[in-house]
Amino acid sequence: MVQFxxxxxxxWAIIGLMMVGLYITFQSANMIKRLVGxxxxxxxxxxxxxxxxxxxxxSAPILFGRDAKGHGAKVDHSADPGTHGTEVAHAETHGLIxxxxxxxxxxxxxxxxxxxxxxxxxxxxLVVRIRESYGSIESDEVRRMDIGVADAxxxxxxxxxxx
Amino acid sequence: xxxxxxxxxxxMMVANAAPLLVVVPLMLAGICVFVPNGRxxxxxxxxxxxxxxxxxxxxxxxxxxxGVVSYHLGGFAPPLGIEFRVDGLNILFLLLVTCIGVLAAIxxxxxVEAEIRAEKHRLFYAAHLICFTGLSGVAITGDAxxxxxxLEISSIxxxxxxxxxxxxxxxxxxxxxxxxMMGTIGATFFVIGVGFLYAATGTLNMVDMAxxxxxxxxxxxxxxxxxxxxxxxxxxxxxxxxxxxxLPNAYAYAPSFVTMFLSAxxxxxxxxxxxxxxxxxxxxxxxxxxxxxxxxxxxxxxxxMLACSFQAVFQTDVRRMLAYSSVAQVGYMLLGIAIGTSxxxxxxxxxxxxxxxxxxxxxxxxxxxxxxxxxxxITDFAGLGRAAPLTMxxxxxxxxxxxxxxxxxxxxxxxxxxxxxxxxxxxxxxxVIVASSFLAVIYxxxxxxxxxxxxxxxxxxxxxxxxLLLLVPLWILTLATLYxxxxxxxxxxxxxxxxxxxxxPEGVL
Numbered sequence: 001m002v003q004f005x006x007x008x009x010x011x012w013a014i015i016g017l018m019m020v021g022l023y024i025t026f027q028s029a030n031m032i033k034r035l036v037g038x039x040x041x042x043x044x045x046x047x048x049x050x051x052x053x054x055x056x057x058x059s060a061p062i063l064f065g066r067d068a069k070g071h072g073a074k075v076d077h078s079a080d081p082g083t084h085g086t087e088v089a090h091a092e093t094h095g096l097i098x099x100x101x102x103x104x105x106x107x108x109x110x111x112x113x114x115x116x117x118x119x120x121x122x123x124x125x126l127v128v129r130i131r132e133s134y135g136s137i138e139s140d141e142v143r144r145m146d147i148g149v150a151d152a153x154x155x156x157x158x159x160x161x162x163x
Numbered sequence: 164x165x166x167x168x169x170x171x172x173x174x175m176m177v178a179n180a181a182p183l184l185v186v187v188p189l190m191l192a193g194i195c196v197f198v199p200n201g202r203x204x205x206x207x208x209x210x211x212x213x214x215x216x217x218x219x220x221x222x223x224x225x226x227x228x229x230g231v232v233s234y235h236l237g238g239f240a241p242p243l244g245i246e247f248r249v250d251g252l253n254i255l256f257l258l259l260v261t262c263i264g265v266l267a268a269i270x271x272x273x274x275v276e277a278e279i280r281a282e283k284h285r286l287f288y289a290a291h292l293i294c295f296t297g298l299s300g301v302a303i304t305g306d307a308x309x310x311x312x313x314l315e316i317s318s319i320x321x322x323x324x325x326x327x328x329x330x331x332x333x334x335x336x337x338x339x340x341x342x343x344m345m346g347t348i349g350a351t352f353f354v355i356g357v358g359f360l361y362a363a364t365g366t367l368n369m370v371d372m373a374x375x376x377x378x379x380x381x382x383x384x385x386x387x388x389x390x391x392x393x394x395x396x397x398x399x400x401x402x403x404x405x406x407x408x409x410l411p412n413a414y415a416y417a418p419s420f421v422t423m424f425l426s427a428x429x430x431x432x433x434x435x436x437x438x439x440x441x442x443x444x445x446x447x448x449x450x451x452x453x454x455x456x457x458x459x460x461x462x463x464x465x466x467x468m469l470a471c472s473f474q475a476v477f478q479t480d481v482r483r484m485l486a487y488s489s490v491a492q493v494g495y496m497l498l499g500i501a502i503g504t505s506x507x508x509x510x511x512x513x514x515x516x517x518x519x520x521x522x523x524x525x526x527x528x529x530x531x532x533x534x535x536x537x538x539x540x541i542t543d544f545a546g547l548g549r550a551a552p553l554t555m556x557x558x559x560x561x562x563x564x565x566x567x568x569x570x571x572x573x574x575x576x577x578x579x580x581x582x583x584x585x586x587x588x589x590x591x592x593x594x595v596i597v598a599s600s601f602l603a604v605i606y607x608x609x610x611x612x613x614x615x616x617x618x619x620x621x622x623x624x625x626x627x628x629x630x631l632l633l634l635v636p637l638w639i640l641t642l643a644t645l646y647x648x649x650x651x652x653x654x655x656x657x658x659x660x661x662x663x664x665x666x667x668p669e670g671v672l
Contacts, residue, residue, distance in 0.1 A: 049354075105361075108367075134337075
């Protein structure tokens with residue numbers, strides 16, 4: 001049981017962060033807090049992708065050691081007979097000796113981080129404008145003010161129509 | 164005639180039409196920031212839209228000739244490299260986005276000049292071009308993660324564009340903020356879904372993904388979870404009921420031009436992505452037999468058609484009314500998609516094209532009213548039939564098309580949808596289509612009654628048409644609506660080709 005939980009520690013962290021983020025996003029009335037929640041939610045997805053790319057025992061996806069020497073040329077595997085057992089068998093299918101994590105999710109997440117930063121920046125800029133024009137960053141107060149204005153306009157329209 | 168126009172284009176442009184369609188507006192967006200004034204930015208925007216339209220027309224010919232146009236970005240062959248892939252399905256959306264883009268760009272200047280502060284004109288057009296880039300990018304790309312990036316490029320600029328309505332009405336700021344929260348959650352859900360699919364298949368290229376998913380067991384939980392996340396994520400972007408809460412406020416308080424452009428393109432492109440994933444990436448057998456998505460989409464679509472039409476009836480603001488009507492119309496499209504037959508899909512796509520034309524025309528006419536009379540409540544529209552006959556006649560024709568009057572485009576696609584429903588044995592859906600159209604009669608009828616049969620409330624309202632720059636695109640859209648209403652064969656051919664292309668991706672499987 002403990003092993004079951006610990007083996008999947010990353011995934012538990014992802015689920016936890018995701019739920020925390022979504023909860024803050026939906027529950028909080030404060031717009032800054034809602035943006036914080038959104039960022040936590042997005043971060044959980046970054047962690048999810050990075051976890052997908054991790055290969056057990058793999059290092060950062062930069063050629064090193066014996067792979068670096070053979071860079072660009074076919075690596076001769078016969079010179080290194082089976083000292084690493086199954087790991088070598090796995091690496092051989094990719095023509096590499098060392099084991100590397102999958103670099104693609106890292107690159108994808110770099111892009112997603114940029115998107116997240118841009119979204120957060122636009123969101124914060126909007127909060128600034130809301131603060132300037134409403135004097136509040138609590139969404140329920142803002143909504144109350146809007147409803148008040150709408151009611152006043154309807155009353156005006158009624159007066160205009162009857163006169 | 165099309166061939167002669169295309170043959171006049173430089174060879175470089177014909178050969179690279181796919182990337183140019185996306186890259187030209189993106190580059191012009193950057194240039195827009197540095198031009199001396201807003202009018203120059205406007206000219207650049209029209210120029211960029213027209214070049215994109217020419218690229219889309221080139222692609223239309225190429226797709227007609229060779230079936231699928233595939234462009235490998237950076238020379239890296241798919242599935243490893245990113246691919247721009249145009250087939251019968253997305254050429255429809257590229258044409259839609261670029262045509263609307265050109266008309267919207269031409270019409271934009273008078274309303275932008277009136278509603279946006281002068282020092283922001285250049286930035287406004289830059290944001291619009293980026294939004295345009297994102298939308299056409301979503302429609303053209305063949306890579307699942309690239310689709311997310313383009314989706315966010317368009318969405319982030321959309322939040323900015325909606326918020327620019329705040330100089331006129333401060334309610335645009337909270338509307339844009341809520342749109343941002345919902346939109347980002349939707350996009351993030353989409354990324355989670357793509358992550359699951361990447362974990363299951365090890366590829367991001369959509370055609371490659373389709374091939375590998377076909378080999379995976381239908382009960383695979385990662386695939387099911389991926390499907391669910393993608394559908395919900397794109398559902399938010401497409402304003403699928405009940406995920407549409409962001410839409411009415413965003414449409415009601417955005418600048419008129421933005422409302423017009425978004426209503427005709429943004430949700431449509433999200434529906435394209437939904438169709439692409441539901442039919443091409445996941446085989447229709449998987450979507451409709453293993454998961455039985457029809458049982459989820461069908462009822463949701465029907466509720467949207469009834470509930471949102473009903474809400475539209477009680478709106479006092481014309482733009483809010485049209486926004487609720489948009490959500491209801493998304494229901495029609497999803498209903499067509501939900502039955503999972505080729506006839507249903509083409510009916511849904513047909514209605515999608517028609518809805519883009521008529522909602523575009525309606526919001527353009529409303530923009531004209533905002534421009535000349537500064538009001539969007541139904542009472543503000545009273546008596547305008549006499550004051551601005553050209554604008555209001557176009558408004559009325561588009562409105563009748565929304566209801567589904569014979570001889571208009573709306574009738575053609577609703578009729579087509581009705582037949583598809585009856586063929587598939589969905590009798591209740593046919594009843595809902597008719598009932599929702601009756602509700603449309605009520606809400607459009609309220610406005611049209613005010614426009615044509617009420618005396619103007621405010622006697623200061625004299626005879627004032629919208630400017631010519633606005634009337635020309637408005638009437639092009641309106642005449643297109645009428646033309647499709649009479650002569651729909653060519654567009655039915657186009658949507659049927661689109662439906663076929665989404666069922667069996669050519670060259671694979």
